[in-house]
Amino acid sequence: MKNVLKGILGLVAALTAILLFNAYNLDGVRPLGSPAKLMNINxxxxxxxxxxxxxxxxxxxxxxxxxxxxxxxxxxxxxxxxxxxxxxxxxxxxxxxxxxxxxxxxxxxxxxxxxxxxxxxxxxxxxxxxxxxxxxxxxxxxxxxxxxxxxxxxxxxxxxxxxxxxxxxxxxxxxxxxxxxxxxxxxxxxxxxxxxxxxxxxxxxxxxxxxxxxxxxxxxxxxxxxxxxxxxxxxxxSEKGYMTLELVAKGTGGHSSMPGKETTIGILANAITKLQENPLPARLGGATKHMFKAIGAEMKLLPRIIMGNQWLFEGLIERIFSSSPAGSAVIRTTTAPTIISGGIKDNVIPAQAMAMVNFRIIPGDTPESIVDMVREIVDDPRVEIKHPEGQFGRKPxxxxxxxxxxxxxxxxxxxxxxxxxxxxxxxxxxxxxxxxxxxxxxxxxxxxxxxxxxxxxxxxxxxxxxxxxxxxxxxxxxxxxxxxxxxxxxxxx
Ligand SMILES: [Zn+2]
The missing domain is CATH 3.40.630.10 (Zn peptidases)
Structure with missing residues (x-):
C-alpha cells in the first residue's frame, strides 16, 4: 500500500514538474536593453x-x-x-x-x-x-x-x-x-x-x-x-480565408391552406439551425499556437500552466475561446448565415428558399474541406449546397x-x-x-x-x-x- 501511495505521489510530482516546465518554457518576445530614442518631428x-x-x-x-x-x-x-x-x-x-x-x-x-x-x-x-x-x-x-x-x-x-x-x-x-x-x-x-x-x-x-x-x-x-x-x-x-456558400431548399410549392409536414422554408431553416448548432472544429495550431505561446508567457501562474500545456488542456482552451465571438473567430472557421430569401405571397408556399452562409477560413481548413463538412452537418439531400456563381472562396x-x-x-x-x-x-x-x-x-x-x-x-x-x-x-x-x-x-x- 505504501508503495502504491509513493508511486502516485511520484507521478503527481512528475506531472506537476512537466506542467510547470512547459508553463515557464513559453517563449514570449522579450527584447533586451532599453528602447531606442525616437526622432522629433514637426x-x-x-x-x-x-x-x-x-x-x-x-x-x-x-x-x-x-x-x-x-x-x-x-x-x-x-x-x-x-x-x-x-x-x-x-x-x-x-x-x-x-x-x-x-x-x-x-x-x-x-x-x-x-x-x-x-x-x-x-x-x-x-x-x-x-x-x-x-x-x-x-x-x-x-x-x-x-x-x-x-x-x-x-x-x-x-x-x-x-x-x-x-x-x-x-x-x-x-x-x-x-x-x-x-x-x-x-x-x-x-x-x-x-x-x-x-x-x-x-x-x-x-x-x-x-x-x-x-x-x-x-x-x-x-x-x-x-x-x-x-x-x-x-x-x-496570417489572415483568414473567405468563402460564401449558397443553400437552396427545393420542394413542391402550393397553397398554404394544406401545407405538407415541411415547407421549403422549414427545410432551409432546419439546415441553418444545424450549422449554427455545430460550429466547425477548433484548430489550435499554426498562427494560433504562436499566439497562445506569446500571451501565455505574460499570464499569471494558473492560466500560464493551461496555455503552456495544450497537450493536456486543449479541450478547456477550446471551451474558453469558444465562449466569445472574438475568441471563437481566432480558433475556428466561423459560420455566419447572412442572407435568407424565399416566398412572394403570404398564402403561397414557395417551391424554393435560399440562404447565403459566410465562412472565414482558419489555416488547416480549405474551401473544399468546408464544403464537405457543411454537407455532412446539413445531411439533407433536399438542400443543395453550392458556390455562388463565380465565387469559389479564398484559402487562408x-x-x-x-x-x-x-x-x-x-x-x-x-x-x-x-x-x-x-x-x-x-x-x-x-x-x-x-x-x-x-x-x-x-x-x-x-x-x-x-x-x-x-x-x-x-x-x-x-x-x-x-x-x-x-x-x-x-x-x-x-x-x-x-x-x-x-x-x-x-x-x-
Ligand atoms: Zn483597410
Missing part, C-alpha cells in the same frame, strides 16, 4: 497634411460604376504636391491609373528590398448615420488631441505616416540600407483586384520579391481582451514564421517605440491587400503602429466618428522612421 505639419488627405473622398463602392475616380486623381496629385522631396528622391510608378508604387534605392543593392503597404480608398458613409458624426466625415477636422474623419484609421493614417517618415529621413540626408518599395492600392475595400493585384503583377514581372512586407491590420490594443494586463502589439502573421494566407529574423527585427522595432506592449503574433480575421502578394515574400506582417485612443476605436473603423489621436499618429510616424533607420543593423532582441 507634428503640426503632419496633422495638416493628413487632414488634407482625409478631405479627399476616395470612396470605394461595390458597384464600380459609382466610383468617382476624379477623387483618386486628386489624391495622387495631392501627395505629389505635399511631398515634393519624396517624389524628387524616389522613383514613382502609377499602376492602373490610380495605384502608386515608390522605390527608394538602398545603399546595399544586393539585399532583398522590403515593402511597406497602405491603401488610399475608404468605405462609404452610411447616409442614415450622417447626423451622428461629431464632424462631417470628410472634413478632416483636427482638434487639440484628435484627427477626425473617414480613413484616419483605415488606412490613410498609415499611408501618410509612411510618407511623413520618408520625407523626414530624406530631409536628414538618410539613405536606407535596403531598398524600400512602397505600394499604395486604390481599391482594397472592394478586394484589391484593380490596385494591389496589378501592383503585385508589376513586381512579379520585374522579378522583385521582398525580405518582408508590412501592411495594415493588427495594432496596439489594450491587453484586457487577451486575458493579460499589458498592452498588446498584435502582429498578424500561409503563416509567416514568428521565429524568423525578420519577425524579430519587427518586434525589436515595436518594442523600441512601444516599450510597454507585448508583441503577439496571430491571425487576422479580416482580409488585406497582402492577399495578392502571398508569393512575393515568406514574411508578411499586418501591423499598424498607430495606437488606439481607447477601446471604442475598434467600432469606429468603417463606422461613425472614425478618428486617431495626434499623439498616437506621432508615434506611428516615429515607428516607420525607426524601422527604416534600423534596416541593415543586425538588431537583436
Amino acid at each position: 507634428i503640426q505639419k503632419a496633422v495638416d497634411r493628413l487632414s488634407g488627405g482625409v478631405n479627399i473622398p476616395t470612396i470605394s463602392q461595390m458597384n464600380s460604376a459609382k466610383i468617382d475616380y476624379t477623387q483618386f486623381l486628386d489624391f495622387n496629385r495631392y501627395l505629389r504636391r505635399e511631398f515634393p522631396k519624396v517624389f524628387n528622391t524616389l522613383e514613382s510608378y502609377t499602376i492602373n491609373k490610380h495605384s502608386l508604387i515608390l522605390k527608394w534605392s538602398g545603399a546595399q543593392p544586393l539585399k532583398k528590398p522590403i515593402l511597406l503597404m497602405a491603401h488610399m480608398d475608404v468605405v462609404p458613409i452610411d447616409e442614415q448615420s450622417l447626423d451622428q458624426w461629431t464632424f462631417p466625415p470628410f472634413s478632416g477636422t483636427a482638434d487639440e488631441e484628435i484627427i477626425w474623419g473617414r480613413g484616419t484609421m483605415d488606412d490613410k493614417g498609415s499611408l501618410f505616416a509612411i510618407m511623413e517618415s520618408v520625407d523626414q529621413l530624406i530631409a536628414n540626408g538618410h539613405q536606407p540600407a535596403q531598398t524600400i518599395y512602397i505600394a499604395f492600392g486604390h481599391d482594397e475595400e472592394i478586394g484589391g483586384n484593380e490596385g494591389a493585384k496589378k501592383s503585385a503583377e508589376y513586381f512579379r514581372k520585374n522579378g522583385i520579391d521582398f525580405d518582408f512586407i508590412l501592411d495594415e491590420g493588427g495594432g496596439i490594443t489594450s491587453g484586457k481582451s487577451f486575458g493579460i494586463e499589458k498592452a498588446v502589439a498584435f502582429v498578424a502573421v 494566407a500561409p503563416v509567416s514564421d514568428p521565429t524568423s529574423d525578420q519577425f524579430k527585427f519587427l518586434s525589436r522595432n515595436i518594442y523600441d517605440v512601444f516599450p510597454s506592449a507585448v508583441v503577439v503574433p496571430g491571425i487576422s480575421p479580416g482580409g488585406t491587400d497582402t492577399k495578392h502578394f502571398l508569393d512575393l515574400s515568406p514574411n508578411i506582417y499586418r501591423f499598424s503602429g498607430i495606437g488606439r485612443t481607447d477601446d471604442s476605436d475598434l467600432k469606429r473603423v468603417h463606422g461613425i466618428d472614425e478618428r486617431i489621436g495626434i499623439k498616437a499618429y506621432e508615434k506611428g510616424i516615429q515607428f516607420y522612421i525607426h524601422l527604416i533607420e534600423s534596416l541593415g543593423q543586425n538588431q537583436k532582441l
Whole structure:
C-alpha cells in the first residue's frame, strides 16, 4: 500500500514538474536593453497634411460604376504636391491609373528590398448615420488631441505616416540600407483586384520579391481582451480565408391552406439551425499556437500552466475561446448565415428558399474541406449546397514564421517605440491587400503602429466618428522612421 501511495505521489510530482516546465518554457518576445530614442518631428505639419488627405473622398463602392475616380486623381496629385522631396528622391510608378508604387534605392543593392503597404480608398458613409458624426466625415477636422474623419484609421493614417517618415529621413540626408518599395492600392475595400493585384503583377514581372512586407491590420490594443494586463502589439502573421456558400431548399410549392409536414422554408431553416448548432472544429495550431505561446508567457501562474500545456488542456482552451465571438473567430472557421430569401405571397408556399452562409477560413481548413463538412452537418439531400456563381472562396494566407529574423527585427522595432506592449503574433480575421502578394515574400506582417485612443476605436473603423489621436499618429510616424533607420543593423532582441 505504501508503495502504491509513493508511486502516485511520484507521478503527481512528475506531472506537476512537466506542467510547470512547459508553463515557464513559453517563449514570449522579450527584447533586451532599453528602447531606442525616437526622432522629433514637426507634428503640426503632419496633422495638416493628413487632414488634407482625409478631405479627399476616395470612396470605394461595390458597384464600380459609382466610383468617382476624379477623387483618386486628386489624391495622387495631392501627395505629389505635399511631398515634393519624396517624389524628387524616389522613383514613382502609377499602376492602373490610380495605384502608386515608390522605390527608394538602398545603399546595399544586393539585399532583398522590403515593402511597406497602405491603401488610399475608404468605405462609404452610411447616409442614415450622417447626423451622428461629431464632424462631417470628410472634413478632416483636427482638434487639440484628435484627427477626425473617414480613413484616419483605415488606412490613410498609415499611408501618410509612411510618407511623413520618408520625407523626414530624406530631409536628414538618410539613405536606407535596403531598398524600400512602397505600394499604395486604390481599391482594397472592394478586394484589391484593380490596385494591389496589378501592383503585385508589376513586381512579379520585374522579378522583385521582398525580405518582408508590412501592411495594415493588427495594432496596439489594450491587453484586457487577451486575458493579460499589458498592452498588446498584435502582429498578424496570417489572415483568414473567405468563402460564401449558397443553400437552396427545393420542394413542391402550393397553397398554404394544406401545407405538407415541411415547407421549403422549414427545410432551409432546419439546415441553418444545424450549422449554427455545430460550429466547425477548433484548430489550435499554426498562427494560433504562436499566439497562445506569446500571451501565455505574460499570464499569471494558473492560466500560464493551461496555455503552456495544450497537450493536456486543449479541450478547456477550446471551451474558453469558444465562449466569445472574438475568441471563437481566432480558433475556428466561423459560420455566419447572412442572407435568407424565399416566398412572394403570404398564402403561397414557395417551391424554393435560399440562404447565403459566410465562412472565414482558419489555416488547416480549405474551401473544399468546408464544403464537405457543411454537407455532412446539413445531411439533407433536399438542400443543395453550392458556390455562388463565380465565387469559389479564398484559402487562408500561409503563416509567416514568428521565429524568423525578420519577425524579430519587427518586434525589436515595436518594442523600441512601444516599450510597454507585448508583441503577439496571430491571425487576422479580416482580409488585406497582402492577399495578392502571398508569393512575393515568406514574411508578411499586418501591423499598424498607430495606437488606439481607447477601446471604442475598434467600432469606429468603417463606422461613425472614425478618428486617431495626434499623439498616437506621432508615434506611428516615429515607428516607420525607426524601422527604416534600423534596416541593415543586425538588431537583436
Ligand atoms: Zn483597410
